[in-house]
Amino acid sequence: MALRGFVLGAAFLAAGLLPAAADSVTSTVHHWDADTRTLVLDDMSQFQGISEDVFVPEDLSAGETVTITFEGAEDGVESILAIEVQP
Secondary structure (H helix, E strand, O other): OHHHHHHHHHHHHHHHHOOOOOEEEEEEEEEEEOOOOEEEEOOOOEEOOOOOOOOOOOOOOOOOEEEEEEEEEOOEEEEEEEEEEOO
16 A cells, blocks of 8 residues: 555656646748847737747748647747747
């Protein structure tokens, strides 16, 4: 019985240490403003104030397809984790 409690406790601890699942969206770029670090997608959704820690290619342009990985929040996006240009 004690062993079962130990195993269950270890499983819950391990689950708590896993990172939160990130969300992602793949879409086409409508506009990239490097000065304000704002990315606008073709559906006019905007990702504003993207952190300098997130790599965005200098030559990102309209028409390219990107996958944006982010942490969601109840009222939108909490933080952008990565932006990847699709081939």
